[in-house]
Amino acid sequence: MRAKAWIAWSSGKDSAWALHGVRLRGELDVVALLTTVNRAHQRVAMHAVRESLLETQADAAELPLVKVLIPSACVNAEYERAMAEAMDRARAEGVTHVVFGDLFLEDVRRYREENLAKCGMTPVFPLWGIPTRQLAEEMIAGGLRARLTCIDPRKLDRPFAGREWNAKLLAELPAAVDPCGENGEFHTFACAGPMFRRPIAVRAGEVVERDGFIFADLVPGEQAVAAS
Numbered sequence: 001m002r003a004k005a006w007i008a009w010s011s012g013k014d015s016a017w018a019l020h021g022v023r024l025r026g027e028l029d030v031v032a033l034l035t036t037v038n039r040a041h042q043r044v045a046m047h048a049v050r051e052s053l054l055e056t057q058a059d060a061a062e063l064p065l066v067k068v069l070i071p072s073a074c075v076n077a078e079y080e081r082a083m084a085e086a087m088d089r090a091r092a093e094g095v096t097h098v099v100f101g102d103l104f105l106e107d108v109r110r111y112r113e114e115n116l117a118k119c120g121m122t123p124v125f126p127l128w129g130i131p132t133r134q135l136a137e138e139m140i141a142g143g144l145r146a147r148l149t150c151i152d153p154r155k156l157d158r159p160f161a162g163r164e165w166n167a168k169l170l171a172e173l174p175a176a177v178d179p180c181g182e183n184g185e186f187h188t189f190a191c192a193g194p195m196f197r198r199p200i201a202v203r204a205g206e207v208v209e210r211d212g213f214i215f216a217d218l219v220p221g222e223q224a225v226a227a228s
Helices: 013-025 051-061 076-092 106-119 132-141 167-172
Strands: 003-008 028-038 065-070 095-099 122-124 145-151 186-192 202-210 213-220
Touching: 003 013, 013 028, 013 095, 013 132, 013 186, 028 051, 028 076, 028 095, 051 065, 051 213, 065 076, 076 095, 076 106, 106 122, 132 167
Parallel strands: 003 028, 003 095, 028 065, 095 122
Antiparallel strands: 145 186, 145 213, 202 213
């Protein structure tokens, strides 16, 4: 019998590809998406994706959604308390593992490992250590489609916000920017790929600058994102 897992679901491409990889390997039974949601604005934390689009993703992935509600200005203690409560629920439901889409940031991995150890949960990092240029190309070749929802204007120019994350965009990224945005250069919303039963039609709406970042408000679109 396979161990049950939740996946830490940011709504972005890396967590989507991690889900796909875990399903392909078949070693774990992923039974839910776990997402932190800004309670005040009803958006995915940091990615700023509308809660309604998050729910559409969960439906397309054919998985229930576990929402961890956090305040707008969430300090670590509040975040850790909310996540610990979610882990209590996970254990009660027979879940023993949490899957993450992290790629190479050692401090982030250590933080997750230390906090899950306190909860008696096992972290899984299926994408860890894969060279990010190689990974990005594999994702795109594998049918994953995404849009940039948030960018750091110190690393990328404003017109990148809302664009499709595809081969053309990769070719236009500044040399110092990680192809997967793992250093925080950008965040994405996954809208098509083998982890979904159907594509999610979205388009970029209003672009705003807030708290030092530039956000593209994704809204439902009339057509699914086109292939690169």
